[in-house]
Amino acid sequence: MIYLKLFWSFVQIGLFTIGGGYAAIPLIQNQVVNINEWMSLAEFTDLVTIAELTPGPIAINAATFVGTRMAGPFGSIVATIGCVLPSCVIVSILALLYKKYSSLNIVQGVLGGLRPAVVGMISSAWLSILALALLNGTTALFGLKTFNPYAACIFAASLFILKKFKISPIIIMLCSGLVGLVVYSI
Amino acid sequence: MNKSFKFHLKLFAQTFQISAFTFGGGFVIISLMKKQLVEKLGWLDEKEMLDFTALAQSSPGAVAVNASLLVGYRLAGITGAATALLGTILPPLLIITGISYAYDAFQSNIYIQNSLKGMQAAVAAVIADVVINLGGKIVKEKSVLNILVMIASFVCVAFLKVNIILVILVCGIIGLISTLIKGKKGGEK
Numbered sequence: 350m351i352y353l354k355l356f357w358s359f360v361q362i363g364l365f366t367i368g369g370g371y372a373a374i375p376l377i378q379n380q381v382v383n384i385n386e387w388m389s390l391a392e393f394t395d396l397v398t399i400a401e402l403t404p405g406p407i408a409i410n411a412a413t414f415v416g417t418r419m420a421g422p423f424g425s426i427v428a429t430i431g432c433v434l435p436s437c438v439i440v441s442i443l444a445l446l447y448k449k450y451s452s453l454n455i456v457q458g459v460l461g462g463l464r465p466a467v468v469g470m471i472s473s474a475w476l477s478i479l480a481l482a483l484l485n486g487t488t489a490l491f492g493l494k495t496f497n498p499y500a501a502c503i504f505a506a507s508l509f510i511l512k513k514f515k516i517s518p519i520i521i522m523l524c525s526g527l528v529g530l531v532v533y534s535i
Numbered sequence: 536m537n538k539s540f541k542f543h544l545k546l547f548a549q550t551f552q553i554s555a556f557t558f559g560g561g562f563v564i565i566s567l568m569k570k571q572l573v574e575k576l577g578w579l580d581e582k583e584m585l586d587f588t589a590l591a592q593s594s595p596g597a598v599a600v601n602a603s604l605l606v607g608y609r610l611a612g613i614t615g616a617a618t619a620l621l622g623t624i625l626p627p628l629l630i631i632t633g634i635s636y637a638y639d640a641f642q643s644n645i646y647i648q649n650s651l652k653g654m655q656a657a658v659a660a661v662i663a664d665v666v667i668n669l670g671g672k673i674v675k676e677k678s679v680l681n682i683l684v685m686i687a688s689f690v691c692v693a694f695l696k697v698n699i700i701l702v703i704l705v706c707g708i709i710g711l712i713s714t715l716i717k718g719k720k721g722g723e724k
């Protein structure tokens with residue numbers, strides 16, 4: 350029964366991915382390529398590329414892609430539900446606990462320590478995205494051979510507009526997409 | 536708590552929009568949520584958003600899904616969580632279903648690639664804006680411990696590649712200990 354198999358595989362992926370994003374890739378690979386042989390490794394690499402190019406969490410993208418390929422639209426829905434089910438259960442419990450206990454002194458203390466850490470982690474995510482956009486993902490910050498001046502201009506202009514005016518970030522992204530389409534296509 | 540049908544529609548529209556533009560990892564959706572839900576709409580305060588980020592990061596599953604569940608629950612209870620979840624998973628579900636049927640055309644289309652490349656730079660700008668805003672506030676608080684924690688966790692994750700869960704665990708313990716010490720001092724007075 351392919352639906353049950355899809356469902357169960359993605360429940361495991363959803364349950365054992367902690368920290369999201371790239372942490373999910375080896376787990377998905379294990380389920381999809383190694384255990385169930387739904388895809389070849391080459392197809393899986395393509396899937397990772399697509400997931401990076403399209404919006405949404407990589408686990409959801411993988412669930413939809415694998416589900417559709419194996420069992421059509423219904424397969425994609427089943428796999429996606431499997432993927433989010435562990436989150437729904439665990440996070441609902443956390444949400445309840447947060448509502449009940451977030452005003453406690455001790456909990457406030459723990460959360461107080463976490464807030465600056467979260468800011469640090471967001472900064473770290475920003476650095477890698479900036480490197481990807483401006484330097485084509487190279488981590489050698491001083492090897493500026495891959496530096497992309499157009500991307501730097503789009504970055505600087507977007508940041509300036511965001512700081513100066515209260516414009517929705519989504520509009521900024523759409524405009525930058527248009528600019529990219531024009532600039533890179535010429 | 537706002538439970539009207541109209542609010543749920545609004546919540547769905549917001550999470551759908553945000554999810555449709557979340558290119559990249561979980562911190563991108565967090566940055567977009569902060570800009571839209573905290574700064575623009577004022578549905579949440581900033582502290583809550585940071586708390587939810589820590590919770591979403593340390594729970595299993597996709598960070599975007601976890602964050603939307605937490606935000607939805609906070610705003611409108613169980614039905615809010617369900618609404619936000621639906622809004623968050625529908626865009627990737629629809630887009631990837633489409634792409635998996637037209638995979639080759641999508642992969643080789645230079646115009647799509649070029650637009651996506653342009654958007655990537657904008658994503659970096661949106662997160663930069665959020666980082667400047669949040670980091671500036673931590674610095675203004677003038678708590679040496681908080682500034683140190685922020686810098687240390689940045690260095691650990693960005694350069695030393697320390698596991699995020701470990702960073703969250705250690706910083707939570709640091710927060711707990713500093714509160715206990717403060718509490719003791721307060722008690723002695």
